[in-house]
Amino acid sequence: MVVKSQIKLIKSLQQKKYRIQNGMFIVEGKKTVQELLDSPFEAYKVFTTELSVVSAKSDIIEIVSMAQLKQMSGLKSPNKVIGVFYFPKQEVAISDEWTLVLDDIQDPGNMGTIIRLCDWFGIQNLVCSNNTVDCYNPKVLQASMGSIARVNIVYADLESFLKKSKLPILGAFMSGDPVYKVKLPETGILIMGNEANGISKKIEALISSKIAIPQFGKKTTESLNVATATAILLNEVRRS
């Protein structure tokens, strides 16, 4: 049976401060909860209005009323199930596979879309600067559509991470070389910068190749949104 203090705890996980304090985050909706249950993530509890909604070990399932689910949920119309999971162990991955690096991405929708793109393009390691939006933010999780279960996300000091790596380091810049003309390496690190300011100066200094997506419209056009630019550049990495 769910008790009041537990409802309060779950509700508090909408805020980053309490997620860190408890080492837990919540996901909503049958599909995403099941994907996380089937992944290496460790579940704390699954709260559901109907036993048959997800398949999980009986000791973690709690049947609740719709009213209780509503109290825990961050959504106006909650789905039938809320899963609470422990943070995974974060190890900065020094990998020889393509790695995506985010330098202070702020928008939760962009972050969620980028995680989903990593999943699609088989990019297993996503390394984020410490100021990048929290990947366990409910809006990020909603936009990432369960892909969080299949991408290894770490937060790190980018300078020291990049200095340790031996892979070629590419960065997206408006003024970079047209990506169609650049011979991309077989493996490397791709860095995408902040929505307003791009890649920061101290990170720029560590980049070996600046690339750009060619523009065909009038020059007054806004730059591409960072999530769509990431889509195009990960596609370029994989097609090459």
Added chain:
Amino acid sequence: MVVKSQIKLIKSLQQKKYRIQNGMFIVEGKKTVQELLDSPFEAYKVFTTELSVVSAKSDIIEIVSMAQLKQMSGLKSPNKVIGVFYFPKQEVAISDEWTLVLDDIQDPGNMGTIIRLCDWFGIQNLVCSNNTVDCYNPKVLQASMGSIARVNIVYADLESFLKKSKLPILGAFMSGDPVYKVKLPETGILIMGNEANGISKKIEALISSKIAIPQFGKKTTESLNVATATAILLNEVRRS
């Protein structure tokens, strides 16, 4: 001087019904308003708290108080300027340039991102099914970042539009041929389908080539969001 009935009119343009009834739409923010003032769009009025914010003919500028601007705005924190513009003349463009066709796109954010992508990749003609989300919806305009000034958007019966065109017709399908292996034509029509249901059956019947973005992650991954898929496919069209 702005009168009460005018404030009511502007406010009503948040809704599609009143946009159609009046043949007008509103945009907010200095940059987008200026871009539309500098485009072939015809302005009805520009409401601003400070004369120096935009450059426009004096007979269309109305100085208003911040309180009045707030009454007209759809934003919680309105910018200093609201522009009201007439709908442009919509002519279905039978063009021999690359044309993007949307079959019932519903999400305003996706629609706005796609308009911005057309602008970036120099796709001048965007043809939408009559059930596609209204491009003058304030959320679409916000996401399109002024690109609406540079892309010719028409709503049409897709079947009759496609039957009239002589260009090759390509469509995005999960089960299509990998786009990396397809020799794309020099010019053509690219169709993107609805977020949940993809391209409708009656439109599918008119397609000459089904293309797909190859997937590299695990097969459980969700399909790509339609805006990111459009980004990747327009990039493929332009790089080829």
